[in-house]
Amino acid sequence: MCTPISSIFTEIYLQFFENLTTRLWLESGEISYYRRYVDDILIIFDQNKTNEESITNHMNNIRKTLGI
Numbered sequence: 001m002c003t004p005i006s007s008i009f010t011e012i013y014l015q016f017f018e019n020l021t022t023r024l025w026l027e028s029g030e031i032s033y034y035r036r037y038v039d040d041i042l043i044i045f046d047q048n049k050t051n052e053e054s055i056t057n058h059m060n061n062i063r064k065t066l067g068i
Contacts, residue, residue, distance in 0.1 A: 021062060
């Protein structure tokens with residue numbers, strides 16, 4: 001922890017994690033926009049197809065050790 005390379009590994013993992021979770025939502029139209037910059041995330045979604053609580057629950061249930 002706290003080594004210079006740890007941020008690189010974190011970024012690689014987060015990109016992998018994002019691809020797993022957001023690709024299906026984007027393809028299905030549940031979310032129309034997803035962008036992350038370091039630790040800030042912007043998601044625009046269709047309230048008729050999904051809601052904030054379901055997105056949060058889904059992300060939290062994918063990987064319990066992330067501590068989201």
